[in-house]
Structure formats: C-alpha cells, structure tokens
Amino acid sequence: MALPDFFLVGAPKAGTTALHAALVPHPGLYLSKVKEPKYFLCADEPPARPGQQGQRGPGDAHSAREWVWRRGDYEALFADAPAGALLGESTPFYLYDRGAQERLRAAVPDAKLIAVVRDPVDRAYSNWMHLWSDGLEPIGDFVQACRAEDARVADGWAPFWHYRRLGRYGEQLRHLYSLFPREQVLVLRYRQLVDEPQQTLDTVCSFLGVEHGHAVSAPPENVRPFVPATRRNLALAKLVRAGAAAGAYFPPRVWRAASVPLLRALHSRGTARPRLGVDQRREVLAPLVDDIRELEELTGQSFADWLGDEGRGEFRARQRPASA
Template structure:
C-alpha cells in the first residue's frame, strides 16, 4: 500500500536525507542496534541517535531549518564517498503519524525498522528509564501506571517531563496498534519488524536482516557486545543538570553542543552503571 499523498508543496531540494529510520519501540534494543549500524563503514548514522526532529523538537522549537539544524548537525560526519545510506533512531516517530508523513513527504522511499518485545516487559523497563531521566518522578511502577488517567487530563505531570505523552504507559505499550498504523501510512513492504527476544538470542541474524533490508553488504561483524543506553548520575540534581538545557530558551544547535559537553562532564563525575542494557538478558527488565 502506498503512502497517501500529502496536500503540501513539493519537498525542498536537499543535498541528502536519511534512507532509513529505527522508529521504535522504546526499550527494545534500538540503542544497541543503532550502535552496531553506526559502526558499519557504509552507514552514516545520526549523532545523536535520537534527534526527534520530526516529532518532539518540532513541537517545542517550531521553525527549525531542516538543512541547517537537522542535516547539518546530525549528519555533519556524512561522507558521500564512503557512506551508501543514512539513518537515524528516534523512537518517538512510531507514535507520531505526522512525523512519519513528514518523512515520507521528504523521502517517499524511506524505510522503517521497528524493534518490538513483550509489552509488559517493555513498559516496565520504559518506566525505569523515564525515572532515570527525570521525566517520571513516581518510582513505583504500579502507582505510575494508576496515574495515567489523571495525566491524560494534564494532571500530576512532573515539571521535568519533556512531553506528557511519555507518561501514558498503556498507550506506549500498544505497539501492535502503532505498527498497523505505520504499515498503513508507509506500506508494509517498507517496514521491517525485529523481535527483541530474537535479537538477544541471535544478534547477528537480526543485524543481517536489517542490512539486507537497507541493501547494504555484510561487514563481517561477529561481536555484539552489550551497549549501555545511558549512565546515571548518582545525584538527581546532577542528572537534571546533565539532562538538557531549558527547552524554552535553548536552540536546537545549542542543545546539540550541550550534549557534547555533557558527555565530557559525565566522565568526570561518579556514576552508576544502569540496570538496563540495550541488549539485555532475556529475563532482565
């Protein structure tokens, strides 16, 4: 099924644009897979892994220049003599039809990779991740789950939460619903689904499936070591400082520069290794 035509002007002439997107789901190994793909010599993967340009950032900072603020900064390492394809990994796109439509408007041939797992395991791990990032302040998962109806009405939203939708655990866990939505918009043939348990048990097989999907040759990778999706500062105050600058005053470019400085700062302070890895053991949440 082809994507519906958008009633918008023709896309601007761009020097290049991503060929594939890892759009979800959260806590399903997307960080690890993005890391492996980024090290393939023929793949240019965005830095950072999740720019969220077509979803969250467009809502917070509308009017960003696509070529300057997205392509120029997230893909400034692109070398056309070396790289055959470009990709990025914003998991927020799975839940945002406008983001998918915008991407397809700019590149009708774009491909989408979706990594999925048992929804119960995913949501439980996802909650822990939000707590670590201070998007969630309720550390008890059961209590956080019961707050979802209040939060859907705009109540009990932590001041540090980037987007209230992030706290809708039940909705985030409905990956089947959003998969079907993506299939309808983009076309089933342009979507590849990778099951998390299969990825954990045989990462090379999943890796090769993606390379075949994006039409890139095998680079011979055989080592698929665990990749940390984050490092948590011991102090919640430090974590808040390291997390991001205030969105109302930060530009997209400043935020990218901030992230580079944040990585250097994190190396100088004590941290706890995370409980979750992007590639986890089967029974770890």
Template sequence: MAQPDFIIIGAMKCGTSTLQTQLSVQPGIFMTTPKEPNFFSDDEVFAQGMDWYHSLFEPAAVDDLKGEASTHYTKLPTYPDTIARMADALESPKLIYMIRNPVDRAVSHFMHEWSEGRLGKDMERGFRDHPELTQYGCYGMQLATFVARFGLENICLTSLEQLKTSPDQELARITAFLGYGRIPAWQPAQPAQNVSRDRIRRLPLHDLLIDSRWARKMRHALIPKALRQRVWQARTFGARPDIPPGLRTQLENTYKTDREELAVFFPGHEALQLCYSFAIQ
C-alpha cells in the first residue's frame, strides 16, 4: 500500500502551501490532492480509514518521493490524537516543520480567522478568547512530542524567512533531507500561497452568493465596477493590523520562553536568528 515518505506537519500561516507547491513541481516528488488531508488529526477524516489515506498516494509513480502537507498536525491542544495515530500507521516518516516569526504568524492567523468570519477585528479580545492564536506559534512545544516519538533525526526545521532569503539553497537543503537524488530548482513563477492580506471575509452562503459562476455574472452585469471595488475592499483586511502594545509584550514573552525549548532541539539553527529578532535584541 502506498504511504508517504514525508509529511509537512506545519506550522499554520508559515508558508507551508508555498513549500508544498515548490516541492510538487520538482520531478520525482509527488504531493497529495487535497494538499491538506489532515488525516491523522481530524476525527471525521480519520474515520474514513487507512485505505482512503493510502489512496491519496496511489497516483504517484513507483520511484516518486511521496508527501502530504497538513498543518493540523501541529495544532496542540486542538488535535490531541495526531501523533499517536501517526505513530501507529507510519514507521519513520520524514517530517518537515516550517516556522516564521511567531508574532507575525499569530497576526496572520488572526487575519485568517477574521476572513473566515469567526472573529471580529478586536485583536485583544480575539487573543483572549482564542488561545490557539498564540499556542500554534509555540513551536518548541508543538515539536516536543514529535521529537519524542519519531526522533530528531527525522525532523527538518525550516522557516519562511529562510525560503525568502535563500530559496534555492533552502529548497536544496530540504530535498537533501528527504533523500531526493536530484538538484531542485526553485520556480519563481509560482505565486505565494494563502497570503492573509488578500483573503476575503466569508459571508453566510458565501460559496453560493459570492463564488458561484452565476453570482459573478450577476455582479458584473448589474453592479458598477467602482461599487464592486468598494465592497471588495470592505471585505478584505487590507494592511496588517497594529498589535496593541500590551498584547505584543505578552506574545513576545511567551515566544521567548518557547524559543528556549526549540533551541534545545536545534541549537544554532538559522531559524532561531531569523524568526526571533525580538528575542535577541
């Protein structure tokens, strides 16, 4: 039965979709559709069974490196059964964990939740009522159980900052970790994926009233372009919001502590410098 050779396990809003896209266009690397099956994390998906999961990899060529990318796998405490399920099903998969400046990640996460209609624009209230906005950026905490179960040698830490600074070099390092026997080529024509500032706030019956073909035709036929643009701007977050000073201090203190745990696993890693400028000033 077909199984993954590697999994991008997160983190959310750290560029995993961009990395997944870049890997998918390399010859000899196969990535699943859907991009995020979330099989080991989400109860309703896991209930579809291992045969369903194996079927995601069946289109791959015999010699392909096969991978998937599910950011739900590093969303503790939301999905507590992920690692046990993964350990039962997979012997020793290669795991890629992608991070970014955790404060920036938290803001992007907040903007994502706003666009999905789950939060208002009150940032302090959002972080108070939804601790996962902070928790998903505690990278050391999220990785600890993976290290314990699968071993540090099976985990590759990378960051959005590294991919932006040295895309070819970092992609080569990641694919070498995977055992890819070729020199990868970063494809600059591939656009960045899931950019928070471009997300549109979802409305009730969004797919029917906004994204359907007939709705688009009706808008263009009946609504002047200037009005359509004003409505679109009102439904996008626009510029990244400023974090209230007290909340920023709270987040930075939390992430400084978590950085120490991450540094135990990856001492001297470039991501510790690039992603935590607020902690090393």
C-alpha cells in the first residue's frame, strides 16, 4: 500500500487543523480521518511508556497511546482512498522533530510538505492556553510556564509543552531544507490562511497539483475559553491531571469519555482570553529574535510584524485589519 504523497508538517496551534479541514472535501485529495497519526515520530517503534523520557508531562503517556505507530495500521488509514487521489496526513510535530524529518526523507523522498507558521509568541500563548484550559498545565501564568520550559524539556516532557522551541521555525526549516528540495516545501503564514483563505487554498492546490475551487474555506480554529484560577477550577484541573495519568493504563477512549464532563465543567465558566502585556511578550520573544531573522533569510520574506510589542492574538482578533 502507498504512503502519503503530502504532509501538513507544522506547526502546532498555527492553523493546521483548519487547513486539514479545508482540504478534506477536495475530490482529488484523501486525508486520513485520524488527523494526527504521528507515525513518523516513532515509525514502527512504540512510544515510550508512562514515566519514561518523552512521556513525563501531564497527559503525555495517555496521549501517546493514541499514536498510530505500526506500519500496517498507518497504511490502513488510506485504504479507502479513491483511485488517483493524492494521499495526505497532518501531524504538526513533524516540522519540530528532526527524527521525524529524517524518517520522512527515507520513506517518502518525493513527498510534498506544507508548513504553516505563526507569530511564535501568539503560537506559544495559544499552546499554553490549550493546555491550561484543559486542566493539564499546572502553571497558571504563561510567562512562568515559559520560564519552566528548559527544566521540563530536560525532565522529558513531550513536545507540546515546548512552548518557545516549537516556534523556532528558522532552525526547523533549515534542517528540513537539508533533507528535501525547496520546491517540495511550501511555507505559509497563519495570517494568510485567516485573512486570505481562498487565495491561500488556491496556492496549496497549485502546490499539490490539483484543481482550484474545491477547497473553499478554512474554518475557525477551535479556541478554548480562558479558565480563571478559582478554587473550583483548580480542583477540577487536579482531577483532570489525575485522570490523565490513570488513563495511560487504559484504552484511550476510556479516559476521553470520562474527561468530557470534567472539561465541560472547566470550560463552562470560561472567559475571554486575556491579552498579553508588552513586558510579557518581550520576555517570551527575546530568545526567538535570532531565529526569526534566520527564517527571513531562509524564506526571503519579512516577519518584522512578529518583532513588535503586540501580537494579533487568536482567530477572532485576526479579523481586524492588520497593523503591519
């Protein structure tokens, strides 16, 4: 059976879910119904067990049980594809993971790769918000959580906790370009997908060599509400983390079902996402400036708008006219 012809390789919280959903209706494409199979993160080797390196963050080991790591199971994701359709899948951690990039090169050297990049501070904030609002992130301050990143990485927390590192697109793309010709890699900006969805989807279709006009809209990202750190919510979050830890030893569907009422309770009293202050943004951005310059050098594009004191925020904020 064939492996995919194209991959949405990154980045997390940068619009890959929206792009995946927009491409699904195209008759010339077939995307796996499992959106993030993560096969090339391990490729025929089972993910680490609970407590091992790479699975030590809250919920990590439970999440790893959902990875499609066996070759036969992975190929089966594309068994129902119509004849002639291009096969694709979306795992946004492939851009970040150097081993995944190398496995892709070895298995599918002719594949086309699409990377969606987003203001790295906005991306990191959205990443933290996702985990905090779902009760998994134990640090209720975004900047403090970023300060804890080095220690978490050293302790073996999974990549989704690598808030700033996931936004180092320059070094990630430089490695990808060492493995794949540039003509096989399409780099998009999150703002293109949100502000110019039709034009951006046409660009993607041209890159893949399929007709325009079938992928016509990119749905809004799934934005979670901000969950205030009340005693009630902190207690619920502790239950979520305990349940996620126990869920590492049961089939994934068991904890997924059990977590629904807890998450509903957490989100029921959610509020609008607070905007980052200037000092907060500057602290998170500072270690990323050199990488943004590298990204500009690699792509020939300007990312000067990422260097300002105010981001563009979540999807709804992107609907306002751009200031840059």
